[in-house]
Amino acid sequence: MRYIEPHAHMVSRTTDDYMALACAGCKAVNEPAFWAGFDRASSQGFYDYFRQITEYEPKRAAKFCIDHYCWLCINPKESEDVVLAREVLSIIPDFIQCDNVLGIGEIGLNKNTRNELQILEEHIQLAVDHDQMILVHTPHLEDKLKGTKLIVDALSNHSSIDPSKVIIDHVEEHTAPLVIDKGFWAGMTLYPESKVTPHRAVDMLELYGHERVWMNSACDWGISDPLSVPKAALEMRRRGYDDSFIDKVVYLNPAEFMGQNPKFKLS
Amino acid sequence: MSDKKTNLVDLGFMDARIKLIDIAAFLDRIDRHDQTDDYRVSALKEALPELLSTERGRAARVLNLLSDQSTDPVSESKIQGAFGAPSPEQ
Numbered sequence: 001m002r003y004i005e006p007h008a009h010m011v012s013r014t015t016d017d018y019m020a021l022a023c024a025g026c027k028a029v030n031e032p033a034f035w036a037g038f039d040r041a042s043s044q045g046f047y048d049y050f051r052q053i054t055e056y057e058p059k060r061a062a063k064f065c066i067d068h069y070c071w072l073c074i075n076p077k078e079s080e081d082v083v084l085a086r087e088v089l090s091i092i093p094d095f096i097q098c099d100n101v102l103g104i105g106e107i108g109l110n111k112n113t114r115n116e117l118q119i120l121e122e123h124i125q126l127a128v129d130h131d132q133m134i135l136v137h138t139p140h141l142e143d144k145l146k147g148t149k150l151i152v153d154a155l156s157n158h159s160s161i162d163p164s165k166v167i168i169d170h171v172e173e174h175t176a177p178l179v180i181d182k183g184f185w186a187g188m189t190l191y192p193e194s195k196v197t198p199h200r201a202v203d204m205l206e207l208y209g210h211e212r213v214w215m216n217s218a219c220d221w222g223i224s225d226p227l228s229v230p231k232a233a234l235e236m237r238r239r240g241y242d243d244s245f246i247d248k249v250v251y252l253n254p255a256e257f258m259g260q261n262p263k264f265k266l267s
Numbered sequence: 268m269s270d271k272k273t274n275l276v277d278l279g280f281m282d283a284r285i286k287l288i289d290i291a292a293f294l295d296r297i298d299r300h301d302q303t304d305d306y307r308v309s310a311l312k313e314a315l316p317e318l319l320s321t322e323r324g325r326a327a328r329v330l331n332l333l334s335d336q337s338t339d340p341v342s343e344s345k346i347q348g349a350f351g352a353p354s355p356e357q
Contacts, residue, residue: 077347080343080344110344110347111341111344111346111347111349112335112340112341112344113340113341113342113343113344114340114341114342114343115343116340117340139349140348140349141333141349141350141351141352142333142334142335142349142350142351142352142353142354143334143335143349144330144334145330145331145334145335145336146334146335146336146337146338149338150340172330173324173326173327173330174326174327174328174330174331174334199279199282200326203326238273238278239273239275239278240272240273
């Protein structure tokens with residue numbers, strides 16, 4: 001089986017994880033910029049982080065024959081500090097032209113505050129100004145429904161946004177239709193304790209179709225499983241789906257979305 | 268999809284069984300330790316009747332019951348995390 005891991009925070013993972021991904025058939029990883037587990041003290045911390053995901057991490061992935069792509073932003077948790085957020089926004093254009101940068105993300109909301117929404121809108125404008133695709137994080141647990149609605153409104157209200165170049169990630173059963181019906185791509189995140197299980201992810205394929213969707217592990221420094229995408233593929237196989245169906249969901253779909261940026265080339 | 272119909276009960280029953288027993292044991296546990304007076308437990312109990320519904324869409328309805336239903340952005344948040352059910356202070 002071949003697949004793409006379209007949302008992974010590999011800076012938090014070990015070389016053992018890279019080995020496991022490679023052995024499971026992973027051809028490329030996609031790394032959105034995210035929260036480090038603590039709030040960074042200054043924009044300089046983000047500058048170093050952007051260097052890490054544009055310069056260093058691709059080399060680490062390459063040792064396991066895995067292509068590495070990334071997205072840039074200040075994440076929603078740290079966007080509450082508007083002054084810091086705007087400093088970070090100002091350095092993003094310095095990195096947009098890097099070979100492995102596919103767009104702006106993972107932007108979005110965390111606690112659905114006015115400041116988060118303001119910085120989300122500024123990120124959207126940055127993406128439009130630089131003709132970049134967008135990868136969106138939706139809030140956790142009880143905040144997801146409200147946050148998804150606010151995000152969809154913010155994107156839909158922008159006249160220059162093409163929904164086919166935006167993926168809204170971490171959808172669940174109650175938010176997937178809000179995203180898909182508006183023409184956006186939808187990401188399903190497979191987590192052991194929250195978001196969706198492989199069983200529910202395959203249920204959502206049956207409910208909402210397998211076009212414009214991808215599955216990811218969003219593996220990071222927390223409880224997460226870097227092999228959850230191949231486990232979802234096994235769930236599809238157990239239910240009787242054939243190789244071409246599985247290949248579309250776990251390989252062709254993410255390749256189609258990411259391939260809208262000409263920098264995305266599978267080696 | 269192959270022509271052979273997969274038996275989804277064979278595939279998922281034991282998983283569903285253990286999760287159901289875990290919920291029952293969780294409710295017993297918090298009863299035993301007098302910790303039922305928590306908004307998250309109340310939200311969980313409000314969602315449980317959905318399991319007995321005969322209408323499809325149970326998962327989405329459970330998720331909606333465990334979601335903040337307000338629509339306006341909040342002025343600020345003193346916390347960064349989420350707890351799984353809307354707080355009465357939210």
